[in-house]
Amino acid sequence: xxxxxxxxxxxxxxxxxxxxxGPLAEARRLVEDRSLDTVRAWKAAxxxxxxxxxxxxxxxxxxxxxxxxxxxxxxxxxxxxxIIRGDSYFQSYICHLPRSTVELALAGDLDALDGVLFPAxxxxxxxxGGMWKLLFPDRYSSYxxxxxxxDPALGGRFYADELRRITRELVARGAxxxxxRALAAAIARENARRDALFALDALRRRQPWRVPASEAYxxxxxxxxxxxxxxxxxxxxxxxxxxxxxxxxxDNVRVVVTGAFCEQPxxxxxxxxxxxxxxxxxDDFQLGWRYLEGPIPTGAGADGIEVLARAYLDLGTATxxxxxxxxxxxxxxxRRVRRAGAEGVIFAAASFCDPALLDQPMLEAALGxxxxxxxxxxxxxxxGQLQVIREQAGAxxxxxxxxxxxx
Amino acid sequence: xxxxxxxxxxxxxxxxxxxxxxxxxxxxxxxxxxxxxxADYFETLAHAREAGRKVVYTFVPGNVVELLGxxxxxPVLPEINALQSAMRKRSAAHIAEAExxxxxxxxxxxxxxxxxxxxxxxxxxxxxxxxxxxxLLLSYTGCFTFMKWFELLRQEYHCPVVMLHVPYQPDGVITxxxxxxxxxxxxxxxxxxxxxxxxxxxxxxxxxxxxxxxRQAEDDLVAVWESARHRPSPxxxxxxxxxxxxxxxxAFRGSEDAVAYYRELRSEVEARLRRGEGPVTPDGAAAAERxxxxxxxxxxxTHFNDxxxxxxxxxxxxxxxxxxxxxxxxxTGFRHDAERPLESLADYCLGCYTNLGLPSRVALLExxxxxxxxxxxxxxxxxxxxxxxxxxxxxxxxxxxxxxxxGGFIESDLVDPRYFGRANIENRVQSYLQMLEARRGRSAx
Numbered sequence: 001x002x003x004x005x006x007x008x009x010x011x012x013x014x015x016x017x018x019x020x021x022g023p024l025a026e027a028r029r030l031v032e033d034r035s036l037d038t039v040r041a042w043k044a045a046x047x048x049x050x051x052x053x054x055x056x057x058x059x060x061x062x063x064x065x066x067x068x069x070x071x072x073x074x075x076x077x078x079x080x081x082x083i084i085r086g087d088s089y090f091q092s093y094i095c096h097l098p099r100s101t102v103e104l105a106l107a108g109d110l111d112a113l114d115g116v117l118f119p120a121x122x123x124x125x126x127x128x129g130g131m132w133k134l135l136f137p138d139r140y141s142s143y144x145x146x147x148x149x150x151d152p153a154l155g156g157r158f159y160a161d162e163l164r165r166i167t168r169e170l171v172a173r174g175a176x177x178x179x180x181r182a183l184a185a186a187i188a189r190e191n192a193r194r195d196a197l198f199a200l201d202a203l204r205r206r207q208p209w210r211v212p213a214s215e216a217y218x219x220x221x222x223x224x225x226x227x228x229x230x231x232x233x234x235x236x237x238x239x240x241x242x243x244x245x246x247x248x249x250x251d252n253v254r255v256v257v258t259g260a261f262c263e264q265p266x267x268x269x270x271x272x273x274x275x276x277x278x279x280x281x282x283d284d285f286q287l288g289w290r291y292l293e294g295p296i297p298t299g300a301g302a303d304g305i306e307v308l309a310r311a312y313l314d315l316g317t318a319t320x321x322x323x324x325x326x327x328x329x330x331x332x333x334x335r336r337v338r339r340a341g342a343e344g345v346i347f348a349a350a351s352f353c354d355p356a357l358l359d360q361p362m363l364e365a366a367l368g369x370x371x372x373x374x375x376x377x378x379x380x381x382x383x384g385q386l387q388v389i390r391e392q393a394g395a396x397x398x399x400x401x402x403x404x405x406x407x
Numbered sequence: 408x409x410x411x412x413x414x415x416x417x418x419x420x421x422x423x424x425x426x427x428x429x430x431x432x433x434x435x436x437x438x439x440x441x442x443x444x445x446a447d448y449f450e451t452l453a454h455a456r457e458a459g460r461k462v463v464y465t466f467v468p469g470n471v472v473e474l475l476g477x478x479x480x481x482p483v484l485p486e487i488n489a490l491q492s493a494m495r496k497r498s499a500a501h502i503a504e505a506e507x508x509x510x511x512x513x514x515x516x517x518x519x520x521x522x523x524x525x526x527x528x529x530x531x532x533x534x535x536x537x538x539x540x541x542x543l544l545l546s547y548t549g550c551f552t553f554m555k556w557f558e559l560l561r562q563e564y565h566c567p568v569v570m571l572h573v574p575y576q577p578d579g580v581i582t583x584x585x586x587x588x589x590x591x592x593x594x595x596x597x598x599x600x601x602x603x604x605x606x607x608x609x610x611x612x613x614x615x616x617x618x619x620x621x622r623q624a625e626d627d628l629v630a631v632w633e634s635a636r637h638r639p640s641p642x643x644x645x646x647x648x649x650x651x652x653x654x655x656x657x658a659f660r661g662s663e664d665a666v667a668y669y670r671e672l673r674s675e676v677e678a679r680l681r682r683g684e685g686p687v688t689p690d691g692a693a694a695a696e697r698x699x700x701x702x703x704x705x706x707x708x709t710h711f712n713d714x715x716x717x718x719x720x721x722x723x724x725x726x727x728x729x730x731x732x733x734x735x736x737x738x739t740g741f742r743h744d745a746e747r748p749l750e751s752l753a754d755y756c757l758g759c760y761t762n763l764g765l766p767s768r769v770a771l772l773e774x775x776x777x778x779x780x781x782x783x784x785x786x787x788x789x790x791x792x793x794x795x796x797x798x799x800x801x802x803x804x805x806x807x808x809x810x811x812x813x814g815g816f817i818e819s820d821l822v823d824p825r826y827f828g829r830a831n832i833e834n835r836v837q838s839y840l841q842m843l844e845a846r847r848g849r850s851a852x
Contacts, residue, residue: 089800091818093513093790098797120575123551127797129577130765134805143577143764148547148554149570149592158574158588165584323547323554323570329562354793357511358518358555362562364509378513 020241023234024215027222034080034104038225039112042070050114050175051225055101055125056262057321058291059117059144060308062186063163065227067175072113073224073288076100079266079382089131095352096380097263098128105136114173115140117166121262121321122355140173142166148323150313160309167305183304189228191295196235201290203239205281205340209249211242213257213280214270220286221264252279253397256342258333258363259349259356261287261319265379272386273346276393277401282340284319293317320355329359330366337372344400346393347376373400432691437672441653444664446533453535455481461604464540464560467734469548469573469756473617473661473743474598478605482658483537485556489520491532493708493822501527502823515552516791516823518559525563540566542604544597548573549733549761550794569600573756579767581757589753615745617661618752622742624655627669629738634676635726635779639696641679643686644779645725646715649706656734661743688719697722698843701775703768703802704787704795705730709824717836726779729772732760739771761794769805776810783843785815790826813846815839 018024030038039051051070054061061071077083077100086103104110118129118141132141145162147155167178176182197220204211219238223231257273261284273280284290292315297307316322318332337345345367349356360376367374375396377389434442455462463475464483475482492498501523502516508526510519524530531537545557545568561568571592574585598609631651635644642648651672659665679685685693689712700718702725707714718725732738736758744751760768776784786803788796803814817835820826 089798091788091790091796091800094793094797123793124797126551126575126577127765127793130768131798131801133577133764133766134769134801143575145574147588148572149588149596151596154588154591154595155572157591158584161584161588165582320555321551323545323572324558325568325570329558352513354514354552355555357514358552358559360511361509362559365562 018241019244020215020238023238023241024218026234027218027238030222030225031218032080033225034077035109036072036112036225039070039072042225043112046070048174050170050173051112052115052117052170053110053113054117055119055121055128056097056286056288057119057121057319058146058288058312058316059119060163060312061228062183062190062296063167063178063305063308064170065189066183066186066304067167067170067178068182069170069175070225070227073286074101074110074116075221075224075264075286076381077104078264079268079384081382083382093352094124095263095350096382097350098124098131100381101128102131102135105132113139115142115170117142117144119144120146122353124354125262140169142169146312150316150323150325152310152313156309156313159312160305163305163308178304180304184298184302186228187296187298187304187307189232191298193223193228193232193235194289194292194295196232196239197289200235200239201282203242207247208252208254208279208281210245210247212274213283214267214274215242217267217270217285220289223289250277250279251401252277253344253400254279254281254340254342255344255346255397256281256333256337256340257283257285257346257348259320259347259353259360260285260379261321261356263350263353263381265348266381266383268386269348269379269383269389272390273393276390277397278346278393281342282336287317287319291317291319320359328366329362330364333363334366334370334372337367337370343373343404344396345372345374346396347374349376349378351378351380373404432687435675435687437668437675438650440668440671441650444654444659444668448658449531449533449535452481452483452531452538455538461541461606462538463542463544463601463604464557465544466546466548466550466553467656468550468759468761469546469571470656470660470734471544471546471571471593471597471752471756472658473614473621473752474593474601474609475544476617476661477610477613478601478607480601480605481538483540484657485521485560486517487657488524488531488537489517489822490708492520492524493824494711495532496709497524497532498709498822499824514791515556516821518552518556520822521556522559522563525560539564542566542600543568544571544601545569546571546573546756548756549575549759549763550792552794567600569597571597571756573762575764576757576762576767577764579763579770581754585757586750586753589756590749593749593752611748614748618743618745618748620663620666621661622744624660624665624669625735625737625742627673628652628655630673631669631676632727632731632738634680635724637680638699638780639683639685639693640699640724640726640779641676641684641686643688643693643715643719643725644731645702645728646688646706646711646718647686648725648728648731652731652734686719686724689715690719693719693724694722696724698783698840699724699726699779699781701726701772701779701781701784702728702730702787703772703784703799705733705789705792705821706787707789707819707827708822709820710827710829713829714819714827714832717833721836721840723840725785726781727775729760729768729775732771734759736760736763736771765798765802769802769809772802772806773809776806776812781812782847783813783815783839785817785839788816788818789821790818791821791823813839813842
């Protein structure tokens with residue numbers, strides 16, 4: 001168990017202007033842009049360029065940027081969308097993300113997009129890709145198969161072929177043909193965004209009272225429809241502002257939240273965990289931003305598509321939608337907990353999320369063997385009943401704080 | 408050996424039925440042959456260790472049993488164990504055991520049934536103990552859950568795993584890149600892993616012989632499927648069909664036994680066709696054919712015969728189905744090919760039904776509805792299987808729009824009896840058939 005310094009409890013600092021208020025307001029505006037006005041503005045400023053949506057978890061956004069496309073990460077409708085037509089396309093035992101995504105599309109909220117990519121993550125998102133072809137036959141959509149065989153000569157080659165196919169399809173729809181120099185530049189911009197995200201995560205681990213997870217979530221999510229360079233600028237602005245804050249430390253428990261890599265919990269759920277006494281020092285929310293655990297290697301003369309493919313194989317993070325062939329299941333989660341100095345884990349999976357829920361017993365076994373306490377909850381993107389979650393998380397944090405375990 | 412219960416209970420053997428069961432009908436020779444095949448298979452598995460045989464666990468869709476057979480390896484297919492446990496009323500206890508161990512109520516009941524069976528001593532559906540695997544051959548075809556399933560089993564058995572990732576066919580086209588990916592995995596990883604377990608090299612000639620036999624059986628199976636184009640159909644292509652796919656989807660494809668079974672089955676079906684007879688049902692000869700239906704989705708296994716009777720007693724015959732193509736889609740022309748062994752194994756894996764994108768699935772169903780002159784189509788949407796179920800409500804709309812044929816929609820589960828609401832399902836079936844009848848009356852008027 002990692003010892004957490006326990007500061008004396010005292011009231012929070014008197015209300016004062018938060019230097020991070022500006023970046024946070026901008027992040028909130030972007031996150032709440034349900035009808036993709038930002039994308040429309042970008043397209044107006046870039047006549048003829050394509051905006052390409054993509055479902056979770058991971059799509060190599062630099063490839064799109066290199067072709068002068070705007071990648072737009074789609075995370076469903078959250079708790080802001082009334083589901084009317086979307087529900088009529090899915091049985092009650094299917095997770096929530098696809099129904100709100102269909103709802104948004106049928107309502108015209110995704111009309112700014114010139115196409116959508118459906119990466120291989122689970123059977124539901126895969127089939128949603130097929131539904132898209134039936135529902136919107138005149139719009140571009142494509143399934144991006146991600147390799148589960150991670151041998152470079154096998155899965156690596158197949159994945160590079162997949163990326164080349166996507167490239168051809170986009171060019172056929174008006175995207176700029178791929179040039180090595182443009183791809184190298186886009187990879188460099190993505191690496192810079194990643195550096196900013198990792199700096200944010202590092203600060204959050206060191207001083208979670210300075211960067212609450214709910215805020216970090218917001219500024220990360222704000223990048224969904226931003227070019228990498230613009231997102232990096234926003235992240236940096238928030239980071240600089242957060243460092244200027246007058247802060248107060250709380251006697252919270254340090255936890256890792258895992259399982260919400262695709263369908264996202266409502267922001268209020270994250271805040272609820274914080275209010276229940278949990279500092280979320282690591283998580284897999286919006287995992288695509290951090291799917292690669294290191295910078296994409298760049299080098300003179302390298303084939304950019306091969307570089308992207310190799311990065312996926314070598315740097316891809318352990319998550320439920322990725323086959324873990326050699327290592328013991330859960331070992332990566334235990335490492336994350338140790339690295340974050342966390343005292344416990346909260347499993348937060350979307351209801352009916354097969355990958356997360358099938359993975360969970362294996363991860364729990366690994367945590368149990370490592371003596372790391374955990375608790376679990378399920379949510380959907382529009383979960384509104386948060387009191388039970390607050391009580392559960394509060395009991396968990398109390399148990400960890402008092403006894404060093406959740407038992 | 409012969410006293411072992413039938414691995415797949417034959418029509419009339421499901422013991423979940425309503426009171427006053429009629430006597431089980433006399434069995435055809437092919438049924439008796441299949442019963443013996445499976446009894447012998449499970450007996451062989453029970454004594455595999457004493458006999459020094461090596462065991463490979465793998466899945467039904469995208470299985471490469473010709474390779475296993477050529478190396479004298481014994482396949483075990485966990486889905487088959489799960490569905491057979493359900494037909495014998497053992498799945499509820501197995502699922503409860505798995506949920507007690509922390510597995511979510513939301514996830515696939517096949518997985519939980521298999522894990523529960525393992526936790527309960529790994530006694531298979533016939534009452535004999537299943538051998539532990541020497542290798543897990545993860546044929547990841549058309550179903551994401553397969554991957555998690557073998558990750559879970561690897562933790563239990565601590566044995567090696569070899570991955571065969573079969574790319575998805577979103578647009579109904581097998582590209583050269585897809586085929587090469589699968590062939591290269593077979594050549595460079597799967598075959599070497601199997602050879603290592605078998606302790607010998609693959610005999611290419613034996614593989615070719617097996618692929619030739621696969622092709623013979625596939626020809627006969629397709630003839631059986633297509634017999635349902637006739638009126639009355641001599642087969643039920645869904646409830647009866649799941650018996651027909653038993654050998655070819657499981658351990659026997661490529662064997663002499665499978666060739667003999669399908670030859671005999673085809674001969675029996677053709678004889679019924681000549682006599683103008685309908686299918687054999689749990690109650691014996693079918694009632695006069697009144698409705699011809701196509702079915703999408705797997706059956707419910709816990710109340711299999713009850714479910715079947717809801718249709719057969721009303722004269723509803725399932726003339727074709729997609730579930731019976733989940734372990735191989737042969738009636739669009741594919742055959743295993745001894746002249747291109749690994750390539751045709753790759754094409755087989757890539758072509759399994761749930762590996763096809765929704766537009767291809769809709770097109771196939773549309774074709775079945777037209778070719779088999781169906782009066783309607785039914786979707787049995789199972790909670791456990793997102794691979795099948797996600798998108799089925801759109802399939803329903805799309806098929807109605809394209810064909811003008813009305814669809815019915817039922818929800819149940821694979822092997823979790825808690826999700827088979829008999830009264831509700833029967834009510835829906837009755838309403839649906841009444842609607843077909845009324846529609847027919849309107850057409851006649």
